[in-house]
Amino acid sequence: MSSEALIDIKGVTHAYKTKSGPLPVLDDLNVSVKEGGFVAVVGPSGCGKSTLTRLIAGLMKPNEGEVWLHGARVTSPRSTVGMAFQNPVLLEWRSILDNVILPLEIVPTKLSRKEKEARAEELLALVGLEGFESKRPSELSGGMRQRASLCRALVHKPDVLILDEPFGALDAFTREDLWQTMHALKAKEPFTGVLITHDLRESIFLADEVVVLSGRPATTQYRLPVAFEGARTIDHLYTPEAAEMLNVLRHQIEIAQGRVAA
Numbered sequence: 023m024s025s026e027a028l029i030d031i032k033g034v035t036h037a038y039k040t041k042s043g044p045l046p047v048l049d050d051l052n053v054s055v056k057e058g059g060f061v062a063v064v065g066p067s068g069c070g071k072s073t074l075t076r077l078i079a080g081l082m083k084p085n086e087g088e089v090w091l092h093g094a095r096v097t098s099p100r101s102t103v104g105m106a107f108q109n110p111v112l113l114e115w116r117s118i119l120d121n122v123i124l125p126l127e128i129v130p131t132k133l134s135r136k137e138k139e140a141r142a143e144e145l146l147a148l149v150g151l152e153g154f155e156s157k158r159p160s161e162l163s164g165g166m167r168q169r170a171s172l173c174r175a176l177v178h179k180p181d182v183l184i185l186d187e188p189f190g191a192l193d194a195f196t197r198e199d200l201w202q203t204m205h206a207l208k209a210k211e212p213f214t215g216v217l218i219t220h221d222l223r224e225s226i227f228l229a230d231e232v233v234v235l236s237g238r239p240a241t242t243q244y245r246l247p248v249a250f251e252g253a254r255t256i257d258h259l260y261t262p263e264a265a266e267m268l269n270v271l272r273h274q275i276e277i278a279q280g281r282v283a284a
C-alpha cells in the first residue's frame with residue numbers, strides 16, 4: 023500500500039475462536055486511508071465491519087497481516103484514535119460537559135481543568151449544544167446525545183476518528199443534520215476518518231471513498247471514489263451523479279450478500 027497512508031490495513035486475516043471452532047471473519051483485507059481522508063465501509067450485516075474498527079483501534083490483534091497508523095504498527099490500544107458508536111453510552115451521573123471531558127481525564131495531558139472545560143465547550147458549541155453543558159444525558163434527545171458523543175470522540179484531538187454506525191439509530195432528518203455537522207467538525211477539527219454504515223446515501227455524502235466488503239469472511243470487494251464538486255450539501259444526493267453511485271453500490275451490496283452473481 024502507499025507510504026503516505028495514515029491508516030494502512032495490510033493483508034489482515036482474522037478468525038474468532040468459538041466453541042464450534044474458528045469463525046473466519048476477515049480474509050486478506052486491505053484498506054488504506056490517506057491523511058485527512060474519510061473512507062466509508064459498507065457490507066452485509068455480520069461481515070466483520072466492527073471487527074475491523076477494533077483492529078484499527080488496537081483493541082485486538084489480527085491472526086495474520088498488519089495494521090499501521092502513522093507509520094507505526096498497531097499492537098496495543100491507541101489514544102490517538104477517537105471512537106463513536108451507534109449507542110452513545112454517555113454516563114448518566116456526569117453532566118454533558120463532564121462526559122465530553124472524560125477522555126482528557128484518561129489520556130495524559132498538561133491541560134488544566136479550565137483548559138479542558140474550554141476545549142469541551144468549544145466542541146459543544148461547534149455541534150450546536152451551547153447551553154446544554156450542565157444537562158444530564160437523559161435530558162437530551164437521541165440526536166443531541168450523539169452530537170455530544172462525537173465531541174467526546176474528538177476532545178483529545180485524535181488523528182483518527184472511527185465511527186461505527188453512529189447515526190443508525192436516528193430518524194432520517196436528524197441523521198441528515200448530523201451529516202452536515204460532521205462536515206463542519208471535519209473542517210474545524212481535521213481528522214482521518216473511517217465510517218462504518220449501512221446507509222449508502224450517508225456513505226457518499228460523508229466519505230471520499232466507499233469500500234464495499236464481501237460477505238463473511240470479508241475482503242475488499244469494491245472501491246468507489248466519491249468526487250462531488252465543491253462543499254457538499256444535501257442537494258448533491260439528488261444529482262444524477264449520486265443516483266449512479268448509489269446504484270453501483272446497491273448492486274455491489276447485492277453481490278456481497280450473494281443475491282446476484284458478480
Ligand SMILES: Nc1ncnc2c1ncn2[C@@H]1O[C@H](COP(=O)(O)OP(=O)(O)OP(=O)(O)O)[C@@H](O)[C@H]1O
Nearest residue numbers: 038039040045047066067068069070071072073074
Ligand atoms: N468476540 C467475538 N467472538 C466470537 N465471534 C464474534 C465476536 N465478535 C464478533 N463475532 C462474530 O464475527 C462476525 C463479525 O462480527 P462484526 O461485529 O465484526 O460484524 P459487523 O459487520 O460489524 O456486523 P453488523 O453489520 O451487524 O454490525 C459475526 O458473525 C459475529 O457473530
Ligand SMILES: [Mg+2]
Nearest residue numbers: 071072073186
Ligand atoms: Mg457492527
